[in-house]
Amino acid sequence: MTDTPTRTEPADWATDQEVRWCPGCGDYSILTAMRMLMPELEVDREKTVFISGIGCAARFPYYMNTYGMHGIHGRAPAIATGLAMARPDLDIWVIGGDGDMMSIGGNHLIHALRRNVNLKILLFNNMIYGLTKGQFSPTSEVGKVTKSSPMGSLDAPFNPVSVALGAEASFVARTHDMDRQHMMEMFRRAHEHKGASIVEVFQNCNVFNDGAFEGITKKQNRDGNLISLEQGKPIKFGADGEFGVVVENGGAKVVSVADVGEDALLVHDETKPDPSTAFMLSRLSRGPFEPTPIGVFRAIERIEYATSSTAQLAMAQNDKGSGDLSSLLRSRGTWQV
Amino acid sequence: MTDTAPRELPLQELDEVIIRFAGDSGDGMQLTGDQFTSISAALGNDLATLPEFPAEIRAPQGTLAGVSAFQVRISDFAITTPGDAPTVLVAMNPAALKAQLKNLVQGGAIIVNTDAFNERNLEKAGYESDPLEDGTLDGYRSYPVPMSQITRDAVAVHGVKPRDAERSKNFFALGLISWMYTRPVDPTIEFINTKFRGKELVIKANEAAFHAGYNFGETAELFESHYEIKPAELPSGEYTNVNGNTALAWGCAAAGQLARLPIFLGSYPITPASDILHDLSELKHFGIRTFQAEDEIAAVASAVGAAFGGALAFTTTSGPGVALKGEGMGLAVSLELPLIVIDIQRGGPSTGLPTKPEQADLMMAMYGRHSESPMPIIAPRSPADCFNAAIEACRIALRYRTPVMLLSDGYLATSSEPWLLPDVDSLPDIGVDFHTGFNGTNEDGEGIFLPYLRDPETLARPWAIPGTPDLMHRIGGIEKEDGTGNISYDPENHQKMVDLRAAKIEAVDVPDVEVAGDTDADFCMLGWGSTWGAIDAAVDRLQQAGKKAAHVHLTHLNPLPKNLEEVLSKFETVICPEMNDGQLVNLIRAKYLLDIKPVNKMNGVPFTTAEIESAALQAMEAS
Numbered sequence: 001m002t003d004t005p006t007r008t009e010p011a012d013w014a015t016d017q018e019v020r021w022c023p024g025c026g027d028y029s030i031l032t033a034m035r036m037l038m039p040e041l042e043v044d045r046e047k048t049v050f051i052s053g054i055g056c057a058a059r060f061p062y063y064m065n066t067y068g069m070h071g072i073h074g075r076a077p078a079i080a081t082g083l084a085m086a087r088p089d090l091d092i093w094v095i096g097g098d099g100d101m102m103s104i105g106g107n108h109l110i111h112a113l114r115r116n117v118n119l120k121i122l123l124f125n126n127m128i129y130g131l132t133k134g135q136f137s138p139t140s141e142v143g144k145v146t147k148s149s150p151m152g153s154l155d156a157p158f159n160p161v162s163v164a165l166g167a168e169a170s171f172v173a174r175t176h177d178m179d180r181q182h183m184m185e186m187f188r189r190a191h192e193h194k195g196a197s198i199v200e201v202f203q204n205c206n207v208f209n210d211g212a213f214e215g216i217t218k219k220q221n222r223d224g225n226l227i228s229l230e231q232g233k234p235i236k237f238g239a240d241g242e243f244g245v246v247v248e249n250g251g252a253k254v255v256s257v258a259d260v261g262e263d264a265l266l267v268h269d270e271t272k273p274d275p276s277t278a279f280m281l282s283r284l285s286r287g288p289f290e291p292t293p294i295g296v297f298r299a300i301e302r303i304e305y306a307t308s309s310t311a312q313l314a315m316a317q318n319d320k321g322s323g324d325l326s327s328l329l330r331s332r333g334t335w336q337v
Numbered sequence: 338m339t340d341t342a343p344r345e346l347p348l349q350e351l352d353e354v355i356i357r358f359a360g361d362s363g364d365g366m367q368l369t370g371d372q373f374t375s376i377s378a379a380l381g382n383d384l385a386t387l388p389e390f391p392a393e394i395r396a397p398q399g400t401l402a403g404v405s406a407f408q409v410r411i412s413d414f415a416i417t418t419p420g421d422a423p424t425v426l427v428a429m430n431p432a433a434l435k436a437q438l439k440n441l442v443q444g445g446a447i448i449v450n451t452d453a454f455n456e457r458n459l460e461k462a463g464y465e466s467d468p469l470e471d472g473t474l475d476g477y478r479s480y481p482v483p484m485s486q487i488t489r490d491a492v493a494v495h496g497v498k499p500r501d502a503e504r505s506k507n508f509f510a511l512g513l514i515s516w517m518y519t520r521p522v523d524p525t526i527e528f529i530n531t532k533f534r535g536k537e538l539v540i541k542a543n544e545a546a547f548h549a550g551y552n553f554g555e556t557a558e559l560f561e562s563h564y565e566i567k568p569a570e571l572p573s574g575e576y577t578n579v580n581g582n583t584a585l586a587w588g589c590a591a592a593g594q595l596a597r598l599p600i601f602l603g604s605y606p607i608t609p610a611s612d613i614l615h616d617l618s619e620l621k622h623f624g625i626r627t628f629q630a631e632d633e634i635a636a637v638a639s640a641v642g643a644a645f646g647g648a649l650a651f652t653t654t655s656g657p658g659v660a661l662k663g664e665g666m667g668l669a670v671s672l673e674l675p676l677i678v679i680d681i682q683r684g685g686p687s688t689g690l691p692t693k694p695e696q697a698d699l700m701m702a703m704y705g706r707h708s709e710s711p712m713p714i715i716a717p718r719s720p721a722d723c724f725n726a727a728i729e730a731c732r733i734a735l736r737y738r739t740p741v742m743l744l745s746d747g748y749l750a751t752s753s754e755p756w757l758l759p760d761v762d763s764l765p766d767i768g769v770d771f772h773t774g775f776n777g778t779n780e781d782g783e784g785i786f787l788p789y790l791r792d793p794e795t796l797a798r799p800w801a802i803p804g805t806p807d808l809m810h811r812i813g814g815i816e817k818e819d820g821t822g823n824i825s826y827d828p829e830n831h832q833k834m835v836d837l838r839a840a841k842i843e844a845v846d847v848p849d850v851e852v853a854g855d856t857d858a859d860f861c862m863l864g865w866g867s868t869w870g871a872i873d874a875a876v877d878r879l880q881q882a883g884k885k886a887a888h889v890h891l892t893h894l895n896p897l898p899k900n901l902e903e904v905l906s907k908f909e910t911v912i913c914p915e916m917n918d919g920q921l922v923n924l925i926r927a928k929y930l931l932d933i934k935p936v937n938k939m940n941g942v943p944f945t946t947a948e949i950e951s952a953a954l955q956a957m958e959a960s
Contacts, residue, residue, distance in 0.1 A: 015811070017823065046806050051642070054814075061811050062824065067803035069645055070813025072668050075638040078630065082639030083803075085626050086601050087646035090803050108638070111631040309626055316621035323623030325591055325761045334577045334758065335379045337568070 005042035010035040013045065015065045021056060026177035026203035030124065031063055033183040040184075041191055048091045051080040053105055056131050057097040057124035057203075074105025077112035077121065081305075084117050088306040091191075094121040097203075099129050102138040102158050109198075110167035116195040117305040122187070123160055123200045128209035141287055146208075160200045161282040161297055165275045170302040171197035172278065174294045177204060178217040182228075182294065189296055195304045202288065215289035229281070229295030234265035237291060245284065245293075252280040254291050270299045346555075347562045348519070353412035354566060355420035356514065358507075359437045360429030361398055362391055362405040365507035370407025372511060372528055376520045378578045378755055381568025382411040385870070386580075387419035387943070388751045392608065392691040399453075399461040404436040411518075413567040417719070417870035419752060421945035427510050429453060429484070431462035438473070446478045448513065450506065452485035480559055484509050484550075491549035492542040501538075505546035512550025519565050522551060572757055579756045581720040581749030582609070585679065586616035588727025590623050591761070593649050595728065596735055596768045600625040601643035602651045603636040605658060608691040609747040610681040613653045633658040637665030637678070644674040645812075647771060647802035649731060653679040655747075656698050657688065659705065666740050667706040670838065671814045673789075673798045675734035675741075677727075678712075682746040684941045693941030694747035696866055697917035702742040703895060703924065709835050711842040713737070714894040716744045718869035721756035723749060726892065732767040733845055738797040744894070746916070748943045749867045772799035772808065777820075786810055788822040796841035847893040849900040858885035860957050861908040863933060865891040865921055868914050868944055875949035886953060894921070902929045910960040912936050914949050 013035045021027045038048075048066040052058035054073035061068030067090075071079045080094045094112075101109045101123050112119060128146070129135040136144045136153040139160065143152040164172045171193040175186040183201065190197035202213045216225040223239040235245040236257065244257045244265040252266065272278070278297040285292035317323075356373070360366045367388055374386050387408040396403030410420040425446045428434040430453035441447065454469055468474060469481060488506040489499050497505075511525065525547055533539045554560060579587075593600040602625065604614040618627045626648075630636040633654055640650040652662065659680045669676040682698045684690025698705075702714045713733050717726035726743055734741040775784030776799060786808040789798050801808040810822060818825035819833055852861070854876040864872045869890050879886040889904060891897070905911055905925070911933040913922045919935035926933065936952040938944055 045809055047804055049803050050811075061813070066809050067645075068809075068811035068813075069642075069672070070811065070815060071638070071641075072664050072814055075634060075665065078635035078638035079642035079645075081630075081635070082601060082603055082628065082642030082644075082650070083646045084642075085628055085639070086599065086643035086648040086650075087803060090646070107631055108635050111635065309628075313621045313624060313626065317624075320622040323590065323594070323620060323625075325594055328587060328590060328620070328623075329758050329761070330575075330577060332577055332579070332583075333375065333379070334575050335381065336575055337381055337571045337573050337757075 006044050007042075008039045008045065010039060013038045013065050015063055017062050019063050020059065022207050024206040025056070026126065026205070027057060027060070027124065029177045029180060030122070030183060030201055030203065031060065033180045034064065034187065036180070037184045037187050041188065043091055047089065048093070049083065050093045050095060051076050051083065052095040053100040054131070055097040055100045056205075057095055058100060060095040074100055074103070075108060076100065077105060077108040077119065080119050081112055081115070081117045084119055085306045085309055088118065088310055092119050094119050096121075096123060097130070098123065098125045098127060098137045098139040098160070102160060102163070106138070110163065113164055113167040113169040113196050113198060115305045116170050116302050118194065118307075119196050120187070120190045121196065121198040122190075123198060124203040125160055125200050126203045126205035126209055127212050128205050130205050130208055134208035159282060162279060164198045165279045165282060165298060169198055169298065170195045171299050172297045173197070174200045174202070174297065176202035176213060176217045176294060186296070189299070193299060195302055213288045216292050217288075225291050227284070227291050227293040229268050229270070229293050229297065231268060231270050231296070233268060234262060235268050235293075236265060243291065245281070247277070247280065252284045254284065270296045273300055346560065349562045349564050351564050351566050352414060353410060353416070354425060354518065354564065355408065355410040355423045356425040356427065357406055357408045357423035357437060357440065358427045358510065359404055359406040359433035360507070361432070362393070362403045363395055363398065364405065364429050365504075366405045366407050366429070369507045369511045370409055372525055373514060373520070374409050374578060374753060375528070376515065376524050377409070377411040378576065379524060380520065381571075382413065382566055383416050383569035383571060384409060384411045384578070384755060385416055385419040386410075386753045387748070390692055399430055399432055399458045401432050401436050401462060404433050406433070406437060411566055413569050415569060415571060417873045418946055421947050427514065429506070429510065431458045431464055431468065434468060435462045435464065441477065443476055444478065446480065447474060448480045448482060448510070450484035450510075451481045452483045482513065482553065482559070487549055487553060488546045491545045495538065495541040495545060497538060497542045502542060505542045508543045508546040509550035509553075512547040512552075513554050516551045516554030517560065517563050519563060522548075571755070574757045576755045576757055578753050579721055579724075580751055580753040581717065581723040581745055582612040582681070582751070583616055584721055584723035584756070585727050585743075585745060586613045586620070588724040589613075589617060589651055589677075589731070590620050590625060591724070591764060592728045592731035592767060593623060593625065595764055595766060596649055596731060598647070598649040598768075600651065601640060601648040602627045602653065603630050603639035603643070604628070604653045605630050605633045605636045607633075607655045607658050609683055609750045610653045610655050610658070610679065612750070613679065613681075633661035634665060637662040640676055641665060641669050641672065641674060644669070644676050645672070645803070647800070649675070649735070651677045651679060653681070655681050655683045655691075656685050656701070659698060659701055663706050666712065667708070667710050668814045669740035670706065670710045670712065672812050673738045674800070675738055677730050677734050677741050677743060679743045679745065681750045682744060690941045692747060694867065694943060695916050695939065695941070696744070696746055696868070697920065697939070698744060699894065699917065699920040699924070702744055709839060711839055712740050712742050712895065713842055713845050714742045714744060716866040716892060716894055717749060718866060718890055718892065720749050720752050720754050724756075728764065728767065729892070732765065735767055735769045736797065737795055737841055737845055738800060739842065744866060746867050769800065771805070772801040773805055775807065787820045788812060789817060790820050791837070796837060796844065843896050845896050847896055847898050850889050850891065850898045850904055852904060853888040853890070855880070855885040855887050858887040859909040860885065860953065860960070861887040861889055861905070861911045862949070862953060863889050863891070863905065863911050863913045863921070863925070865894055865915065868916070871944040871946050871949050872914060874946040875953060878946060878950045879953055884954075884957065891921075894924075897928065902931070905929065905931055905933065910934070910956055912952060912956045914938070914944055914952060916943070
């Protein structure tokens with residue numbers, strides 16, 4: 001790597017492959033945000049890798065002119081973990097949907113997060129299975145009527161932010177596909193973070209779950225239902241900042257600022273080592289129909305996994321010298337015949 | 338060493354002995370057997386070992402389920418198996434006697450810890466009367482020794498509590514056996530001091546117990562003689578004693594150096610493969626990164642990721658883990674990346690017999706992935722051969738950019754044999770070059786990179802790793818166009834890719850098989866993997882009985898050696914002993930239409946030489 005920043009244009013990050021998402025899919029705006037962000041990050045294309053699993057979101061690597069792998073369903077965090085360990089010099093993004101990362105790959109996601117592998121994980125949550133044509137997903141609401149749940153889904157959904165916090169994630173954020181600037185800011189923050197970062201992106205599937213997030217992301221609903229978390233500031237929302245969030249009885253609660261006074265509001269601190277407050281905030285909303293926080297829930301420093309692995313290799317070489325095959329074969333005693 | 342004058346006992350010379358140490362799984366029988374093996378190796382005997390332990394770490398004490406055993410055969414001639422049946426049984430308790438007596442040869446010696454034969458232990462072992470007194474041991478030479486009591490007395494002077502003292506009784510047994518077979522004392526004392534470094538009381542107790550056992554043999558008027566087994570005539574050179582899993586781990590480490598690549602191992606603990614993970618985890622100074630994954634799937638997936646990044650990547654497991662890795666291996670087939678999948682086969686189906694061997698994953702290795710998903714298969718034939726097999730598997734994986742399956746088994750994994758150490762400078766260079774430049778041009782004449790443009794000789798695609806300027810490319814499990822690697826659902830392209838993947842594996846360079854034994858025989862035994870030792874020994878016995886027999890043993894199971902059909906066709910009768918229900922037989926019959934006969938065994942115990950000899954004689958008679 002040279003010291004001079006790498007200069008690229010968004011177009012440099014596009015491939016010659018035709019983008020094949022359905023017209024109107026939220027994935028397009030995420031792709032645009034990513035291609036626009038990349039030049040700003042001043043990174044090299046050849047050092048950047050996108051790894052995905054299976055699903056609509058997982059086609060993402062084909063559209064970024066970097067190294068990329070379209071893997072198998074759910075396993076992207078595990079594939080990326082191996083790559084990150086073998087190649088700590090790379091900038092690795094992991095892309096997947098709610099089925100890919102919360103259902104079939106849920107196990108790999110939580111373990112990548114707890115290990116704090118240096119991965120930037122983007123979870124495109126559209127609350128539905130798109131590629132298999134419309135079954136309920138692990139983030140779909142109870143009672144969701146789909147082809148596989150004609151009388152309504154029985155499954156209680158996962159809240160991806162709560163899951164990530166429970167899995168000891170060191171960076172957790174949420175954004176949505178209707179706000180490019182906010183997406184770019186969250187992706188930038190994820191990129192700056194050393195360790196595993198996860199960004200949940202509310203993403204509209206206009207074919208199988210259209211309008212799932214309208215209750216909070218539609219222009220006229222944003223003021224009343226999107227709570228933008230800002231570091232060091234009291235958590236407020238509403239057209240005139242008339243609503244706020246307080247902690248009460250061990251949980252977070254929406255209040256009228258006029259009722260409690262400005263000083264009673266919870267001041268957002270993403271750097272708190274204890275994840276409890278961030279978890280409370282993740283539980284504030286039951287779904288995308290009532291006030292829901294977006295922004296960075298948690299950003300703490302924790303030792304990164306591949307860095308520790310590299311340190312152990314160095315320590316071993318320091319103690320034992322570089323591996324010598326001939327002495328290895330004699331390490332358990334020998335005799336002459 | 339002793340204040341009692343040694344008795345003058347006759348020293349008898351033996352050409353071999355097969356000793357089985359048996360006790361409770363907490364009694365340290367594996368350690369005892371291992372140490373006896375080490376001293377015998379240093380004396381120049383040829384040897385082979387067969388550990389046998391329950392799947393439970395500590396099954397209820399004193400029960401049949403908790404019996405742990407270690408068989409070692411030492412000889413003054415070259416051997417290839419740990420022997421069919423022990424000639425000496427060391428039984429530390431009634432359960433060990435009950436579980437193992439049936440294995441002992443008629444007239445064999447039993448050295449038994451009489452202190453353990455109390456009412457409670459007899460009951461736990463299911464004995465209604467005391468087998469030491471009720472005639473059970475008629476027909477054997479039985480040596481009753483109060484091992485627990487003598488051990489307690491011997492260590493008491495060091496201030497060891499009686500309860501802890503009991504734990505040294507395996508060293509008493511080792512001392513006694515060391516005396517019986519005239520093994521030197523010093524190496525074991527050294528071993529005790531190294532093994533238990535920092536635990537002074539334990540060292541003193543074990544030393545005292547070991548000496549007590551040795552002296553007991555010398556002074557107790559129980560034994561009529563002791564024995565000597567002269568060194569075997571083995572090719573000269575430097576030897577070590579190695580088991581299959583360690584040899585495999587060392588082979589992996591060697592392959593990394595021979596390929597000049599960093600090693601990545603993604604693994605999830607599973608019996609009997611975990612020791613490879615343990616061994617490689619100790620070799621961080623070789624630049625080996627081990628990753629204990631959250632599950633078998635993550636283990637193979639992480640290895641695929643590491644291979645994409647340019648590492649020599651491995652995943653180690655046993656049958657149930659291979660089942661879970663199926664989709665990950667399919668991905669590696671489609672991505673055409675080097676990957677080595679090591680399967681230490683065990684009894685199945687399902688959890689099956691975790692500590693017992695089988696060779697029943699051959700079909701899974703061949704066909705255990707969805708669609709047409711060919712992988713080369715390598716199978717080592719002996720513990721030491723695991724080293725060569727690991728290097729060969731890596732060579733093929735790297736040269737052809739393909740996942741390779743290495744099939745070892747629980748028998749090879751834990752058995753050990755002397756290994757004439759190779760000259761490391763003579764090991765093959767298996768390195769390949771990463772691709773660093775354009776390999777095509779676009780319509781405008783500009784250089785481009787085609788990730789699936791194949792080497793015309795090997796059909797391997799270029800391996801360009803992230804970080805290489807200008808060669809950014811995307812690969813994936815979706816069918817891709819040959820050359821560009823772009824997604825393609827085109828029918829003709831898919832047919833072409835299926836054909837290419839098959840042709841690439843079919844053309845892997847595999848050495849011809851050689852015929853061992855009598856090359857002009859009418860009768861041949863075909864084997865693969867760990868049956869080699871028993872088949873080889875059976876050929877010897879048949880020859881001694883004046884019969885002619887040939888032996889063909891496969892290391893490469895996919896693709897098969899090019900001369901195999903011709904070689905097998907020359908024999909009138911071919912039998913194939915394997916620890917499954919006829920999997921290699923089915924492959925050979927299907928491929929060559931040769932009527933070879935199955936000889937199958939599925940009881941979790943390796944073939945004995947006698948079983949193979951008898952199958953051979955039957956087949957000869959029938960033909």
